[in-house]
Amino acid sequence: MSSREIYTDRRTAGLLLLPTILVSLVFLYYPAARAARRALYSSQLGLDDEFVGLENFAELLTSGGYQSRLLLTVGFAAVVVAGVMVVALLLTFLVHEVGTGKSIYLVAAIWPYALPPAVAALVFIFLVHPSLGVLSGPLATLGVDLDWFADGRQAFVVVTVAAIWKQIGYNVIFMIASMNNIPETLTETARLDGVGRLRRLLWVYVPIMTPTLFFLVILNTIYAFFGTFAFIDIMTGGGPSGATNILIFDLYQEAFDFFNWGLASAKSVVLFAIVGVLMYVQFRLTDKYSHYGA
Amino acid sequence: MTTVTLSDLRKEFDDVTAVESIDLEVRDSEFLVIVGPSGCGKSTTLRLIAGLERATDGEVRMDGRDVVDDEPKERNVAMVFQNYALYPHMTGRRNMTFGMKSAGDFTDGEIDDLVAEAAEMLDIADLLDRKPGAMSGGERQRVALGRAIVRDPDVFLMDEPLSNLDAKLRIQMRAELSKLHTELETTTIYVTHDQTEAMTLGDRVAVMNDGRVQQVDPPQRLYDYPANRFVAEFIGDPAMNMLPATVDGADGGAPVLDHRAFTLPLPDDASSALDDRSSAVLGVRPEDLYLVEASDGAYPGSIDATVDVIEPLGDSLLLECTVGEDVIRANANPRADVDHGDALELRYDPERLHVFDADTGRALYHSATTDEAPVMHAGD
Numbered sequence: 001m002s003s004r005e006i007y008t009d010r011r012t013a014g015l016l017l018l019p020t021i022l023v024s025l026v027f028l029y030y031p032a033a034r035a036a037r038r039a040l041y042s043s044q045l046g047l048d049d050e051f052v053g054l055e056n057f058a059e060l061l062t063s064g065g066y067q068s069r070l071l072l073t074v075g076f077a078a079v080v081v082a083g084v085m086v087v088a089l090l091l092t093f094l095v096h097e098v099g100t101g102k103s104i105y106l107v108a109a110i111w112p113y114a115l116p117p118a119v120a121a122l123v124f125i126f127l128v129h130p131s132l133g134v135l136s137g138p139l140a141t142l143g144v145d146l147d148w149f150a151d152g153r154q155a156f157v158v159v160t161v162a163a164i165w166k167q168i169g170y171n172v173i174f175m176i177a178s179m180n181n182i183p184e185t186l187t188e189t190a191r192l193d194g195v196g197r198l199r200r201l202l203w204v205y206v207p208i209m210t211p212t213l214f215f216l217v218i219l220n221t222i223y224a225f226f227g228t229f230a231f232i233d234i235m236t237g238g239g240p241s242g243a244t245n246i247l248i249f250d251l252y253q254e255a256f257d258f259f260n261w262g263l264a265s266a267k268s269v270v271l272f273a274i275v276g277v278l279m280y281v282q283f284r285l286t287d288k289y290s291h292y293g294a
Numbered sequence: 295m296t297t298v299t300l301s302d303l304r305k306e307f308d309d310v311t312a313v314e315s316i317d318l319e320v321r322d323s324e325f326l327v328i329v330g331p332s333g334c335g336k337s338t339t340l341r342l343i344a345g346l347e348r349a350t351d352g353e354v355r356m357d358g359r360d361v362v363d364d365e366p367k368e369r370n371v372a373m374v375f376q377n378y379a380l381y382p383h384m385t386g387r388r389n390m391t392f393g394m395k396s397a398g399d400f401t402d403g404e405i406d407d408l409v410a411e412a413a414e415m416l417d418i419a420d421l422l423d424r425k426p427g428a429m430s431g432g433e434r435q436r437v438a439l440g441r442a443i444v445r446d447p448d449v450f451l452m453d454e455p456l457s458n459l460d461a462k463l464r465i466q467m468r469a470e471l472s473k474l475h476t477e478l479e480t481t482t483i484y485v486t487h488d489q490t491e492a493m494t495l496g497d498r499v500a501v502m503n504d505g506r507v508q509q510v511d512p513p514q515r516l517y518d519y520p521a522n523r524f525v526a527e528f529i530g531d532p533a534m535n536m537l538p539a540t541v542d543g544a545d546g547g548a549p550v551l552d553h554r555a556f557t558l559p560l561p562d563d564a565s566s567a568l569d570d571r572s573s574a575v576l577g578v579r580p581e582d583l584y585l586v587e588a589s590d591g592a593y594p595g596s597i598d599a600t601v602d603v604i605e606p607l608g609d610s611l612l613l614e615c616t617v618g619e620d621v622i623r624a625n626a627n628p629r630a631d632v633d634h635g636d637a638l639e640l641r642y643d644p645e646r647l648h649v650f651d652a653d654t655g656r657a658l659y660h661s662a663t664t665d666e667a668p669v670m671h672a673g674d
Contacts, residue, residue: 185379188346193393193445194367203392207383 032272038265045259056266065242066250066267070274073246076160077224083164084220085213088171093201095172096179106176113169117230124162125235148236152243155236159244162235163228171216178212179205214286218279225275247271295322296357296448296481298343303352305338312338314505315352320449323479325472326510327496329486331528335505336485337453343483344451345369356448369449372442376454378434380426380441387422390441408444415474416440432463439471443478450482456491468494489529493517501525518662523655526577526648532612535583535622537576538652541568551576551649555618556597560647560661567659568649574658577648580612583624585632586639597622597640601632615640 039057042050060066088109095105112120127135130146139146148154182205190200206213229248232238238245238253245253251271255264298320305313313335320326328336341347343354345366354362361369380389390409394400400408413419416436426434435455442450455471456464472495475482486492492499493513500510501524509521520526520534527533539551539558549568551558558576560568568574586596599615599622606612611626615638624640626632647661 183377183379185375185377186381188344188366189373189375189379189381189393189441190396191346192344192366192371192373193396194365195393195396199396204381208381 035265035268038262039269041262041265043260043262043265045261049262052262056263057270059263060266060270069242069245069247069250072243073225073248076156076163076228076244076246077221079160080163080167080224080228081217081220083160084167084171084223085216087164088168088175088216089201089206089213091168092172092175092179093197093205095176097197106172109172110169112166113173115166117166117227118234120166121162121231121234124158124165124231128158150240152240155240155243159228159231159235162231163224166231167220167223167227171220174212174216175209178209182208211286214282218282218286221278221282222275225271247274295479297322297355298449298481298483299353299355299358300339300343301353301355303339303342303354304350305335305342305347306350311505313342316505316507318500318507318510320481320483323481325475325482325484325495325497326500327484327486327492327498328500328502329489329492329528330502332487334502336487336502339502340373340451340453340483340485343369343449344371344373346373370445370447371449371451372445372447373451373453374435374438374442374455376457378426378431378438378458380434380438382426385423385425386418386429386437386440389426389437390422390444393441394444405444408446409440412440412443415443415477416470431459432467435459435467439474443474448481450480450484452482452484454486455484457486457488464491471495489531493529499529501528503528519657519660520577520648521657523575523577523650523657526650526657530579530581532580532623532625534577534579534648536650537578537617537620537622538573539576540573541571553618553620555599555620558597558642558647560649560659561644564649564659564661571651573652575650575652575655577650578642579646580623581625582643582646583622584641584643585624585626585630586641597642599624599638599640601634601636601638604632604634 038049040051040053042052042055091109095102095109098105115123125133127133128139128146128148130136130149133146136146146154148158186204186208187200190204195204225246226248228246229252232244232246232249233252236244238249247267248271251264251267254260254267258264298318300316300318303313303316303318304311316335316339318326318339328339330336338347342349345361345364345368349362352362353360356369381392384392387409390412391405394405394408409422410419413422416439418433418436418440421429421433421437426437429437435458438455452471456467459467468491471484484491484495493516496513498510498512499516501508501516503524509516509525511519516525516529520529523536527536537553539553542550542552542557547565548562549560549565551560551574553576583597597617599613599617601613601615602621603614604611605614606628609628611628611630611632613624613626613632615622615624622640632638645662647659648657649659650657
């Protein structure tokens with residue numbers, strides 16, 4: 001018997017698994033199946049459901065608005081994932097290198113992650129509200145005129161920064177664990193050789209951390225596509241003029257503002273497919289390029 | 295070529311003193327081994343020389359220049375670690391060149407030449423394109439050595455480099471390290487807990503305990519003339535027997551060591567060394583004790599012992615015996631006819647006796663009379 005088999009009795013094991021299986025079935029797989037089915041119907045508030053085949057998908061593919069929102073989402077996700085990774089890596093490295101007060105810096109870096117997304121969005125509004133924000137005054141003296149309630153480009157930047165800020169802590173937790181696992185003697189060898197800090201980070205630490213970094217890229221991608229809903233909803237409502245209307249918010253609007261459930265379901269299927277393909281590609285890349293220690 | 299001088303070197307970690315006031319001179323081109331038990335401060339001493347730790351107090355000089363405030367890279371030392379410390383994602387070649395490129399002191403052509411040279415010296419040409427994951431422990435340590443060599447450092451620092459290798463490979467690598475040092479003549483400081491490694495490799499060996507250097511001497515001298523009980527018991531395997539005894543007749547004539555189970559006359563010249571003390575500890579190595587054969591006849595000053603444990607080692611028989619209330623170990627002829635519980639007589643080599651102070655453990659007297667014998671004074 002392997003040491004992992006804690007329960008000799010399959011019935012006990014099954015019983016303990018049951019709640020998870022039930023919750024998953026009721027709240028995940030069943031709704032997902034219903035959504036996939038509904039994507040094939042015209043289903044709107046006040047009208048009877050009507051089977052339309054792939055018409056909803058055809059409409060999405062030919063809709064210029066949807067295509068531009070798709071592009072916007074991919075851009076948003078790319079910036080968020082890259083931003084989170086770079087900032088978190090640099091912060092982690094600084095925490096790793098600092099001599100005193102390490103845990104204080106670590107807590108400070110992880111802090112935003114402890115906030116629920118909606119609260120984080122509110123905090124960020126307080127920080128950079130165009131007229132009332134804590135940072136708006138100082139930024140104005142630097143010549144930055146915050147006007148993101150009206151300026152689409154600014155709104156995109158603000159939401160992106162907020163989304164990055166929220167996710168850094170989560171990444172730092174994993175990165176610091178991974179960085180602390182790198183044998184001290186490698187750092188010492190680099191020091192004896194006079195390898196500079198940045199070079200040490202990029203050429204010694206990052207390659208060794210690749211398994212963790214790839215894992216984080218995948219989680220951050222999921223976060224950027226799905227987990228950023230609260231920021232859009234609370235901070236910009238997808239605006240101004242659709243400048244921050246990413247797919248997850250767009251499909252929410254379709255379903256619960258416009259009550260066009262058939263089309264919204266089709267959008268959710270498309271979003272699921274996009275993220276699914278991305279996951280697949282990333283997993284393949286992980287296998288190919290990850291270095292697992294010697 | 296470089297000398298390394300440590301003066302009054304101290305290192306404290308919070309409330310623990312790892313290294314306490316070390317004075318040590320490593321001569322130009324010398325292979326100096328620092329040996330001692332775990333936690334004696336030997337690795338810390340090495341790291342202080344490398345610059346990986348900052349000294350609490352004292353000086354580290356290289357060729358007279360105080361380097362205590364220098365960064366590791368400014369000291370031009372290369373270090374070889376027990377766990378090899380190879381970058382797992384780089385090939386053997388890249389592992390060797392990565393640091394050189396960072397230092398920027400070498401052109402690409404020079405780097406290629408140096409790598410080829412080191413690869414030939416260490417016979418690792420076929421490992422250059424492999425990653426550490428695809429190398430055995432011995433191969434990794436060779437590449438790590440190669441990495442140290444190509445840097446052309448002033449001093450090699452080695453921190454238990456052979457401890458992760460299996461016994462056979464360790465002996466082979468030991469010989470190669472020796473050859474390598476003869477070839478390169480680079481000043482080398484080598485840390486180990488293994489006294490065999492220390493004795494075989496070192497031009498001189500520094501024995502450390504509790505953060506202090508106990509003795510620095512060539513291997514044979516360390517074995518023949520240990521400065522104190524710690525060195526005497528640490529160097530040599532099995533360890534030297536220590537038997538507490540009282541001193542009789544130290545005034546005027548030749549002193550006699552009086553153990554509960556035997557008396558042992560010492561030569562005349564021992565009297566001044568023993569001064570007028572009444573007790574001391576007799577030290578005698580297991581390999582300097584012999585079984586008295588029947589044909590030897592009566593032998594003066596032999597030791598009566600009872601055999602407790604017999605350990606056949608192949609080339610000898612290690613006997614653990616009771617002498618009075620003490621335990622004594624003796625190396626006997628491998629095919630000697632000895633049984634558990636036998637009472638037997640042990641003869642000792644009168645030229646190989648050591649006497650230590652009962653309280654401080656300091657060596658008072660060695661009965662060896664070679665030219666190299668250090669002059670011992672009671673007040674040393």
